[in-house]
Amino acid sequence: MTSSHHPPTDLPSVLVTDLTYKAGFGPVLLENINLDLPPGSRCLLCGANGAGKTTLLQVLAGKHMVPPSAVQILGRPAFHDLSLVTTGDLGYLGTQWRSGAGTPGGGQPLKGNLSARTLIYGVQGADPARRDRLLRLLDIDLEWTMLSASDGQRRRVQIAMGLLLPYKVLLLDEITVDMDVLGRLDLLHFFKQECEERGASIVYATHIFDGLEGWPTHLAYMEGGKVVKGGLWAGIHELEGGQRLLATVEQWLLKEKKERRAAMAAGGCKQDALTTAAKQPAPMMPSRHMAYFR
Numbered sequence: 001m002t003s004s005h006h007p008p009t010d011l012p013s014v015l016v017t018d019l020t021y022k023a024g025f026g027p028v029l030l031e032n033i034n035l036d037l038p039p040g041s042r043c044l045l046c047g048a049n050g051a052g053k054t055t056l057l058q059v060l061a062g063k064h065m066v067p068p069s070a071v072q073i074l075g076r077p078a079f080h081d082l083s084l085v086t087t088g089d090l091g092y093l094g095t096q097w098r099s100g101a102g103t104p105g106g107g108q109p110l111k112g113n114l115s116a117r118t119l120i121y122g123v124q125g126a127d128p129a130r131r132d133r134l135l136r137l138l139d140i141d142l143e144w145t146m147l148s149a150s151d152g153q154r155r156r157v158q159i160a161m162g163l164l165l166p167y168k169v170l171l172l173d174e175i176t177v178d179m180d181v182l183g184r185l186d187l188l189h190f191f192k193q194e195c196e197e198r199g200a201s202i203v204y205a206t207h208i209f210d211g212l213e214g215w216p217t218h219l220a221y222m223e224g225g226k227v228v229k230g231g232l233w234a235g236i237h238e239l240e241g242g243q244r245l246l247a248t249v250e251q252w253l254l255k256e257k258k259e260r261r262a263a264m265a266a267g268g269c270k271q272d273a274l275t276t277a278a279k280q281p282a283p284m285m286p287s288r289h290m291a292y293f294r
Helices: 053-060 116-121 128-137 151-163 181-198 237-242 245-279 287-292
Strands: 014-022 028-037 042-047 071-073 090-093 169-173 201-205 218-223 226-232
Touching: 014 053, 028 053, 028 226, 042 053, 042 181, 053 071, 053 169, 053 201, 090 151, 116 128, 116 151, 128 151, 128 181, 151 181, 181 201, 218 245, 237 245
Parallel strands: 042 201, 042 218, 090 169, 169 201
Antiparallel strands: 014 028, 014 071, 218 226
16 A cells, blocks of 8 residues: 655654564564654664564564554555655665665565676666765775675675665665775765755664764664663663763673573573483382282
8 A cells, every 4th residue: 555645754754663573473573662763863773683673674664564553654654655665765775685675676686797887877766966976985886797796895786776765764784794994984974964964764783883983863772572772872871971882782782691591591400300300210109009919
C-alpha cells in the first residue's frame, strides 16, 4: 500500500513504539523496543554480535512485516508504505553488496563485472552536482570494474550508489568495515553535514568507534534483542565528564559478557547436578521386599 499524504516534517523521523518481532514461529528477535528520533538526529546503534542490530535496521527499512503502529518512518508505516522506498526518502545500506533504496536492482546482489561508471550513472534521478561531490569524497575511479576492484573500492562504489538520492532517513549497517581511516572520517563528516544542513536522520550500526566522538546525537545499546541503554546523547550519564565512547561501550560489553558467562556457568552446574543424579544407582529395596524374593 502507498500513502499519498505526506505528514508534516515536524513529526519524528523514526518512531518505534513497543516493537516486538519474531520471524515466523521462531524465537523473539526484538522485544519491547522504543525509539523516538527527530529530524537531524544521528543515532549510534551498538551492542555485541547477535544483539539484534541488523534485525532492527531491517525492520526499520520495511523488510519485515510488523504492525503499522510499531514502526513509523516520517510518519508512515515502514513495511506498508512503499513510497518510502520509491521516493528515496528511506535508504538502507548493509554489509552485503546491495543497491540502495530507490536505485536500480531493488536490493538484488551485484552480478557481473560492471564498471563503477555504469553502476553510478545508472542511478536515475541523481543530481549531477551531488554525484560529482560523492565521487570526490569517496575517491572513486569510474573505470574500476567490480571483479578487479578491492573490497574497499567496491564498498565505496556501493556507498556512492546508496547516497546519490537525497534520503530523509538513512539506515547504515557496518558499511565502513572495508574503508581506510581517512575515508571513514570523511564519510562521517559528510553524514554530519547531511543531518545538520538537510535535516536528514541517520541510524548507524558499527563496531568501529574511531572518529565518532562528538558525532552522535543519540545512542542505542542493544542486548539480547532489547535496547537496554541509550537515549539523547547529552542524557547518558556514563558519557559525562569526557569519558571516551569506546571505553564506555567496552565497559558495557564486558559487563554483559561476564553476566552471560555467569548465567551459562549456573546453567551448567544445574545440568551437571541433574546428570549426576541420573547416573546414581537405583536405591536398594527395603528388607521386607528382599525377604519376599528369597
